[in-house]
Amino acid sequence: MIEAKGVSKRYGRSLVVDDVTLAIPRGGITSIIGPNGAGKSTLLSMIARLAGLDAGSIHVGGLDVAATPGAVLARRLAILRQDNHLTARLTVRDLVAFGRYPHSKGRPSKEDEAHVERALAYLSLEDLAGRFLDELSGGQRQRAFVAMALCQDTDYVLLDEPLNNLDMRHAASMMRLWRRACDELGKTVVIVLHDINFASWHSDHLVAMREGRVCRQGSPDEIIREEALRAIYDMDIAVHAVSGRRVCLFYE
Structure with a gap:
């Protein structure tokens, strides 16, 4: 609550x-x-x-x-704001992996990697995992940010x-x-x-x-x-x- x-x-x-x-x-x-x-x-x-x-x-x-x-x-608790703009050129997998930072502190474990794979699969992003965010449509980018939030596992x-x-x-x-x-x-x-x-x-x-x-x-x-x-x-x-x-x- x-x-x-x-x-x-x-x-x-x-x-x-x-x-x-x-x-x-x-x-x-x-x-x-x-x-x-x-x-x-x-x-x-x-x-x-x-x-x-x-x-x-x-x-x-x-x-x-x-x-x-x-x-x-x-x-x-995870939050997605209106202004999800990143200056770094990231792949979908890189972005989703950011969701694990509160757990991994930048040192991802096998469990963290499994969370990333599950989030990609849940949003049907496996085929786009290696693509850069600026190569995606608006709807695909939104799905990638959703996957990142779900990967945070809050x-x-x-x-x-x-x-x-x-x-x-x-x-x-x-x-x-x-x-x-x-x-x-x-x-x-x-x-x-x-x-x-x-x-x-x-x-x-x-x-x-x-x-x-x-x-x-x-x-x-x-x-x-x-x-x-x-x-x-x-x-x-x-x-x-x-x-x-x-x-x-x-x-x-």
Whole structure:
């Protein structure tokens, strides 16, 4: 479980995250949704200890994020950000092997090598393992970064807008990959998403933020409702049932 209690963050005079308290259940996908400027990515960065807390506390799997040594936290928690840009020319295998660094400290063992091979196979990247990242398509590079995160072998994975710059087919494939990782590998995945239909279709739990605060949280059936979405986004969004799931239509 990820627990935040009274968490706040300021940048200058702007209060970006305002006294947030929430519990993200272990297992499955939790999507954090809400309008631009709601504090979603900042909250995720604080959970990952990429941004400090001005107030409150965050625990991930019982570990105090602020007090736990980085090497220990990195064996429990992985994060993929929007800006996965590397200046070094790396092969897919090199990138995936970086996921083992919290365990190997740069001296990979046979066990670490086995993790790399399993991650490559899980993402069907064996044929691309020797290719350089700058030779791949955008979708292939995204799969390579997912393999790196899985190779880190953490219980918790945080994803900051992972569907940015992906077309619909690759975005849907990416969400299916994380759904599979949760169901087959027991991962707890927390995703910042702008596309509420992807959030509705693939998530087990939703956290909705607005103006730095959590304004709603619950299952997709509880949150993907016209009155709830109006309170979150301040606009009318039609909700329909498709194959037993709720999807949204909006043209404004």
